[in-house]
Amino acid sequence: MLKIVPPKPFFYKGGEKAVLLLHSFTSNTIDMKKLGKYLQRNDYSCYAPLYSGHGLTAEELLTYRPSDWWQDVLNGYQFLRDEGFEKIAVIGLSLGGVFALKAGQELEINAVVTMSVPLHREASFLQNRVFHYAKGYKQLEGKKEEQINLEMNRLQNMSIDSLVEFxxxxxxxMNKLALLTSPIRILYGELDEPLYKESAEVIFQSVATNKKTMKGYPNSKHLMTIGTDINDVNKDILTFLDDLTW
Structure with a gap:
């Protein structure tokens, strides 16, 4: 059976301006590598934490909770502070975008960029995401169909408390968006579910800052950092960061 090498956090040392990069649910830091390298080439230092359980089996993933993942974000923020960065922007994709908003509400953040952020998600939808991830992971491991089906049946009986917490x-x-006063750039893919455009509009209307912009990308689905519009997304994020008062 194939042993999958789990992904790792990454730190791309660049200039004096720091960016915390936050990946999506059931995914990992690979989502953020191209954006991180691009920003590093343009004089930004980037750190991307890996949420606990992510990049591992679905069974291991479900033993962790969003409170654990939020702690990973806090640890990432502290890592950048310990490296000497005083001002930090945060960029998040999907779940990472939710965490970016939370960081903007609770931490000293210079700016926020969100991509593909859900306004709401039912635990049952999140469970289906986990099942999809689990099946793909087991196939990558080289397990036979019979073994996969057996393990998937067991997985369906696991507690989804962590997903309810999510x-x-x-x-x-979302109920605390009015606490966000940092400049914000809100991005969504026009080929993604309509929910994400609706979410972008609600975030835009609800945040307290008047330094806010929103944009949809015509060829992008959910994972905007690795999609067809990647060059435009990267350039737009860089322009937003460059225009900030650091």
Whole structure:
């Protein structure tokens, strides 16, 4: 059976301006590598934490909770502070975007960029995401169909308490959007579910800052950092960061 090498956090040392890069649910830091390298080439230092359980099996993933993943974000923020960075922007994709909003509400953040952020998500939808991830992971491991089906049946009986907590985290974060006063850039893919455009509009209307912009990308689905519009997305994020008062 094939042993999958788990992904790792990464730190790309660049200039004096720091960016915390936050990946999506059931994914990993690979989502953020191209953006991180691009920003590093343009004089930004980037750190991307890996959330606990991510990049591992679905069974291991479900033993962790959003409170653990949020702690990973806090540890990433502290890593950059310990490296001597006083001003930090945060960029997040999907779940990472929810965490970016939460960081903007609770931490000293210079600016926020969100991509593909859900306004709400039911635990049952999140469970289906985990099942999809689990099946793909087991196939990558080279397991036979019979073994996969057996393990998938067991997985369906695992507790989804962590996913209920995830649903509540999204709701709580969205209810506190008025606490966000940092400049914000809100991005979504026009080929993604309509929910994400609706979410972008709600975030735009609800945040307290008047330094806010929103944009949809015509050829982008959910994972905007590795999609067809990647060059435009990267350039737009860089322009937003360059225009900030650091």
């Amino acid at each position: 649903q509540q985290l999204i709701n709580k974060t």
